[in-house]
Amino acid sequence: MKPVLVPTNDVNSEHGIVVTWFVDDRDKVESGALLVEVETSKAVLEVYAPEAGIVLHLARKGQELALTEPVAMLFEGVSELQAYSDKLAAEAEARSAAPTQVRATVKAIARAEELGVDLSTFDGSRLLTVKDVEAAAAVPVTVDYSAMPAPLAAEPGVARILVIGGAGGATQVIDIFSKVPTQQAVAILDDDSGRWGGDVHGVPVVGGTDRLAELFAAGACEAAIIAIGTSVDIRARFRKICAEAGIPLANAIDPTAKIATDVEIGQGNIICAFCHLGTGVRMGDNNFLSAYNSFDHHSVVGSDNATGPSCVASGKVTLRDRIRLGTGIFLEPNVELGDGVQVASGSVIVTSVPADHAVKTKIVTTTVVPRRT
Missing domain, CATH: 2.40.50.100 (RNA polymerase II/Efflux pump adaptor protein, barrel-sandwich hybrid domain)
Structure with a gap:
């Protein structure tokens, strides 16, 4: 076996x-x-x-x-x-x-007693939380954020930016802002309650994304940025939420990026260290370009896309919307990737890929052996 x-x-x-x-x-x-x-x-x-x-x-x-x-x-x-x-x-x-062995947090057990939810009806496959109990009771979830830290202040003339997502993408965005004197991350929103009350590089996590409209209306920020690079669908969803709430999206562009003078860039884009956008490039909104990406002359990048490091496109390449690129990808001239395309790390793209298709590569197993001396 x-x-x-x-x-x-x-x-x-x-x-x-x-x-x-x-x-x-x-x-x-x-x-x-x-x-x-x-x-x-x-x-x-x-x-x-x-x-x-x-x-x-x-x-x-x-x-x-x-x-x-x-x-x-x-x-x-x-x-x-x-x-x-x-x-x-x-x-x-x-x-x-056997009787179902229900696993639940202390707070979830207490909440179940308050709402009259029978925990034995759950399948017991995972640890139950207060959110699970309230969902079962169909009770609207209200969270008390009064104990959360307040957003940071900023110097006059510095744009205050609200960061959506508190994982690795947030560290990249905050690092970029630390080098840009006209922008400052003032708070982070993340739906993982385990991060609430903490901070990322000194920027406080002040609650879940349900606070977006509230904080903007209260004047805590002038714009937001979506620091999530692992899911293009989530990026697109939050861009829509911000648009409906009237919240502008800010760009975060690392000072080491080389961008030609005639490049057009939309809003909400994250362009990490040592990226290159050649002459005539047109970029839409809400894209996340990891370090060392290069899109050569007259390429077009749509919206809600995300890339790994070291993706290199020749001239006149077109990326439509909601595309996910892995690491170390090369695209030949005039290639077009349709909406929703996913490309595996290490791919070399020589022909266009239609919408909602995936490009895969064979995985080569590498064996690690002791070095000979």
Whole structure:
């Protein structure tokens, strides 16, 4: 019996979604046979059989799984597979017969008692929070932010920027603003309550994104910026929320970026260190360009796109909207990527890619051995 794991070096992705199975459950396969495709936030990964055997699916098409868990198991023979299947069935039966072991936070238990929510109705697969209890009770969630730190002040003439998202993207944006005397990050909003009350490089996390309109109306900021680079759909959603609330989006452009004089750039763009935009480039709104990106002359970049480091485009390349590029990608001249395209790290794009397609690369396994002396 051998587990089949999804091969990936992407440290930023913890989960993937099963896209397609190429073999049926309990099929006999040869070593090296293509078994399944799994999509992460940055790539579509092909999973091959590490050896010959009978394959047992552990995840169905469309199911999300942790990349640390096997997507399938391989067995030498039918008897071994049947014994394993019987074991799984017995464990499932035992779980269904046993009382549900509900795991919940102390606050969630107290809130359940207040609202009359029966915690035994939950499946017990994860730790329950107050938010889960209130959702079950269909109670509108109201949060008391009175204990949160206040947004920072800024010198006269310095634009005060509200940062949406408190993870790695926030550190990049705040670092850019630290080098730009006309802009200052004054507060961070993040829907992960575990970050509330903390800070990122001295900028306080003052609550969830439900405070956007409130803080803007109160005059705490002049604009916002979306510091989320892992999901183009989330970037697009927050851009819409800001537009509906009348909140302008600010650009964050690192001083090391080389931008030609006739480049046109929209609002809400993050352009990290050592990027290059050649003459005639046109860029829309709400894009996140990681370090060392280059878009050469007369290229067009739409809106709500996000890239990894070291993406290089030749002249007259077109990126439409909501495109996600991995790391180290090269695009030949005149290539066009349609809306919603995802490109895996290490790809070389020589022809255009239609909307809602993914470009994948084969994962090469690298072996680490002791250095000879």
